[in-house]
Amino acid sequence: MVIRPLRPGxxxxxxxxxxxxxxxxxxxxxxxxxxxxxxVDVTRERLKGAQGFVAELNGRFVGTIAIRGPKPAGEAYIADPPPALYTTPGTAILSQLAVHPDCRGLGLGERLMDAAEAWAREQGFKHVALDTAEPAEALRRRYERRGYAEVGRVQWQGKTYASVLMRKRVGGGSPE
Structure with missing residues (x-):
């Protein structure tokens, strides 16, 4: 299994x-x-301006993650205005973490997050932020184990759940 940057082709x-x-x-x-x-068009849109990573096994995608810098304040996040956390300078945004059900339990999600966080550090970002469904307790605990802390909440348009906003320090500089 190899984890690599997403390529244009x-x-x-x-x-x-x-x-x-x-x-x-x-x-x-x-x-x-x-x-x-x-x-597919939404996938393309969500990857615009982001660094995507994929996990490949025998030529098949079995995992993915995307990370990007902060959104400009006026740019929509999917269909909504971005929360302030996602427009904060020095904060990278993590999204679309996915592991194929056949490959769960192998540590692939952790390796994908490692790759995204390393990219953020290399690009000079101080923090990585993400959001996940508030009722998704297992996901929230996973992120907490990696050092993410809840810093707010958001209700995305059309979603059946509220989301928690989480942030982790990954880079240098003075602590906030």
């Missing part, structure tokens, strides 16, 4: 299919995460 259709497979168990719990049924 990589199939966004295959990446979108991976997202659908990985998020199906969350959909079954009633949580309509964007990645549950996003189109």
């Amino acid at each position: 990589d199939s966004l259709e295959a990446l979108t299919a991976l997202l659908h497979a990985a998020y199906a168990s969350l959909a079954a719990q009633g949580w309509n995460f964007t990645a549950v049924d996003q189109s």
